[in-house]
Ligand SMILES: Nc1nc2c(ncn2[C@@H]2O[C@H](COP(=O)(O)OP(=O)(O)OP(=O)(O)O)[C@@H](O)[C@H]2O)c(=O)[nH]1
């Protein structure tokens with residue numbers, strides 16, 4: 001019996017040691033994994049940064065995967081063309097409109113404009129019921145808005161800017177008969193594009209019908225459409241390569257890495273991607289940033305080592321897709337406030353990417369940020385304006401012991417983002433190892 005007892009004890013001890021070893025191995029393993037979340041509102045560039053991780057540290061995209069992006073690219077071509085066409089009626093721009101022609105000043109009482117009935121005028125101001133419905137989006141309001149940045153609450157709503165050229169375009173739109181009465185290549189091509197069934201799939205060697213591709217080309221060439229494109233902040237248009245219709249619609253077209261970076265596909269499921277960075281396993285979680293997607297985030301909030309929070313710095317003059325009365329930059333600040341000050345992230349490395357600096361620079365040249373952020377009094381230079389927005393985000397952090405690391409990024413530019421990711425990854429690894437040895 002005694003022997004039996006000691007054998008049992010030996011077996012139990014061996015089992016216990018085995019469990020200890022397993023636990024140690026698991027602990028060691030979990031210490032070697034870096035859990036990184038990509039967070040931020042929709043269209044800020046989270047999935048683009050993930051693509052860059054794959055290109056720079058992973059295996060990139062196989063030929064098969066590249067070809068699979070064709071359907072997304074062609075969908076982008078069609079949705080961009082459709083957005084422009086719908087925006088022509090929403091903004092009241094006639095086809096063939098020349099924004100560079102001088103605006104005539106006339107008070108002629110016989111002017112057709114003055115002959116417009118009051119009912120027409122009101123309908124034109126507000127848009128017809130049909131147009132209003134077409135431009136409305138469903139969204140789920142935020143559960144809690146405890147955001148306390150007073151300036152941002154004032155800035156939340158996009159101001160309506162009086163623009164003589166826009167008014168003149170609307171007048172010409174009314175004169176041309178509005179939505180259904182315009183004739184010529186632009187309206188004809190637009191009708192073809194609008195009639196296309198968007199539920200298509202593309203197999204290798206196939207593409208969209210010629211008639212559709214030609215119609216998209218004609219639409220883009222119209223001077224009224226070009227003017228509408230220049231006013232893209234007033235409606236929803238994705239930042240992608242849709243204007244190269246002829247090239248990307250060729251049946252033999254093979255997407256390049258740059259084209260893949262430029263594609264737009266809204267994320268609707270949380271994905272985990274494992275990538276080795278400096279011999280450490282990074283588990284990168286990419287989430288959907290639209291309001292309706294954010295309820296899926298919380299289950300991933302445990303044991304996070306680092307967060308890269310994406311802001312589209314170029315979106316200062318745009319409203320949210322989900323809510324046409326909220327400025328995108330204010331939405332970004334609001335969401336950052338709740339993420340950065342979340343109790344679970346008190347000790348999490350917080351990195352902010354002020355992304356889309358290429359578009360930001362372009363926009364600044366024609367649209368000063370003070371038009372949308374009237375509390376800003378500084379010069380309209382890239383340096384001053386980018387610093388201003390950076391300081392607004394940093395000021396939201398309520399944990400005095402936590403630092404925010406901020407970078408200005410151009411996520412579709414592999415060279416630029418490679419340099420930034422090298423710094424960021426190094427800093428994450430240093431932060432995590434300091435945490436492991438109890439320095440934090
Ligand atoms: N010009 C420019 N375009 C960018 C940049 N970063 C991302 N984009 C484009 O912006 C669009 C949106 O980027 P995504 O990466 O899909 O945005 P997201 O944050 O993942 O959006 P959700 O999945 O809806 O949350 C894509 O067409 C990208 O190619 C940038 O720095 N510059």
Ligand SMILES: [Mg+2]
Pocket residue numbers: 046047048265266267286287288289
């Ligand atoms: Mg995404």
